[in-house]
Every structure is written in C-alpha cells, then in structure tokens.
Amino acid sequence: MPDSSVKTAGGQPLRSKAEKRAAAKAAKARALAVRKRRRAMAVGGAAAAVLALVVGLVLWVGHSSSHPAATPSAAAGATAVSAQPSAAFPPLPAGADPALSKKPAVTAGAGALTRLTTTTLIQGSGAAVRSGQTINVNYVGVTYSDGKEFDSSWSRSQPFSFPIGAGQVIKGWDQGLIGVKVGSRVQLDIPADLAYGEHPTGGQPAGALRFVVDVLSAS
Structure with missing residues (x-):
C-alpha cells in the first residue's frame, strides 16, 4: 500500500498504478452510465412524441366523425339540380291543350x-295574333x-320567334297566322307563290308546302 502521508505539490496524495487504473475504469463506467441514461432519455422522448401523435390522431378522427362532410347523395342532388334545363320544352301557355307538348x-x-x-x-283560348306582334311558335314543315x-x-x-307581317318569313306565314289565337295548333297549306316558288335557288323546298304550327305566345 502506498504511504498516504506522501503528498504531491498540490497537496493531493500520490496514487499507485493500480489505483490509477481503477480510477480510470471507474471514470469509464461513469461515462458509460451517463451515455446510457442519455440514450434512455432520448428513446423515452421519442416514444412520448409518438404517443402524443397517436392520441392527437384519435381525437381528430373522433371530432371528424361527429361533424361529417356533405354526403355523396347530397352532392349528387346538387349536381342533378344544376343539370336541369332552365326552361321546359315546349313552353306552353297557361291553360293550353296538353297535345301541344307532343310533336x-x-x-x-x-x-x-x-x-x-289555314x-x-x-x-287556343288566348288572344288573336295581330300584325306587328312578335310571336313564338313550334312547327313542322313538309312538302x-x-x-x-x-x-x-x-x-x-x-x-x-319572329315579328309577323314584317316580311321576315314566307308570305304564307305572314298571312296565314294573322288572327290565330295563342294556344292554337293550325295547319297551313301554302301554294308555291306564297312559299319559296317552284324553282328556289337557295336550297329551300320547291312547290306547295304544308306546315303544322303551334302558336305559343304573341306580344
């Protein structure tokens, strides 16, 4: 055993090589223990973070389930409403015969x-068409x-739609629809001289023509 009464210049007792090795081992052991504690703390922190994330996700899912978004059926309903036409065809006047809804x-x-x-x-039960009015009609034309x-x-x-009596349609229409009541369906048999003639040059039908016309409105 070393003599503990022998002192260094700093007043510390001198140690043998065995004591120095033991002290070094002790220091390494303490350092290793410190590193292990730090790793344990790091792992524990990461686990706590993961746990907090899981808890937060569970809470968010629960909140979302209590406040659902728009259902597919509601979205489909909205789409169906927006896809509807702005007006029904044909636009029949009030009280018109339902037969006017078919060609x-x-x-x-x-x-x-x-x-x-004519x-x-x-x-029809509406007012009679007068020259100068703008009338709205459905029609079928055949030779x-x-x-x-x-x-x-x-x-x-x-x-x-067209202004009647203004020369914007064939004469058979300008003349044959005057006096027809709104809501009526009439047949116009028009000779060639009041239609496009016997030899039209613009691709129109030649000869006498027959039209069935529904008068929907006049104003």
Whole structure:
C-alpha cells in the first residue's frame, strides 16, 4: 500500500498504478452510465412524441366523425339540380291543350293547291295574333306533294320567334297566322307563290308546302 502521508505539490496524495487504473475504469463506467441514461432519455422522448401523435390522431378522427362532410347523395342532388334545363320544352301557355307538348304527325296533301288555307286543329283560348306582334311558335314543315319533312323546330328543341307581317318569313306565314289565337295548333297549306316558288335557288323546298304550327305566345 502506498504511504498516504506522501503528498504531491498540490497537496493531493500520490496514487499507485493500480489505483490509477481503477480510477480510470471507474471514470469509464461513469461515462458509460451517463451515455446510457442519455440514450434512455432520448428513446423515452421519442416514444412520448409518438404517443402524443397517436392520441392527437384519435381525437381528430373522433371530432371528424361527429361533424361529417356533405354526403355523396347530397352532392349528387346538387349536381342533378344544376343539370336541369332552365326552361321546359315546349313552353306552353297557361291553360293550353296538353297535345301541344307532343310533336304532330304531318302528312302529304291531296290534289293541286292553288290558295292559302289555314285549318285549326286545336283551338287556343288566348288572344288573336295581330300584325306587328312578335310571336313564338313550334312547327313542322313538309312538302305538300309527298309529306317529306324538311324542317322542324321540334328537332332543335327550341321554338321559333319572329315579328309577323314584317316580311321576315314566307308570305304564307305572314298571312296565314294573322288572327290565330295563342294556344292554337293550325295547319297551313301554302301554294308555291306564297312559299319559296317552284324553282328556289337557295336550297329551300320547291312547290306547295304544308306546315303544322303551334302558336305559343304573341306580344
């Protein structure tokens, strides 16, 4: 054993090599213990963070389930409403015969047609059309001799509007629809001279024509 009475210049007792080795081992052990505690603390901190994240997620899910978003059926309903047309076709006047909601069947005429003829198929209850008014109509047009359809507002799902008596349509229309009551369906048999003539050059139908016209409004 070293003599503990022997002192260093700093007043500390001198230690043997064995004591120094023991002290070094003790210091290493303490350092290792410190590192282990630090690692344990780091692992514990990470675990606490993960636990907090899990708890937060559970709370968020629970809150979301108590306040659900719009259901698919509600979204589909909104889409269905926005997809509806702005107006029904055809736009029938109040009290009109329901037959005006269906396209009429138009057949060929018989014999030679020499004068304009207006035949009432359905009598409306509205005011009579006057020259200078703008009228709104549905129509089907066929050639008088064979009943071949050449034009129809029904195929476009859109009525036709025009000022009557202003020369913007064929004469058979300007003349044949005056006096017809709103809500009526009439048949116009129009000779060639009041239609496009016998030899039109613009691609229009030739000869006598037959139209079935529904008068929807006049103003």
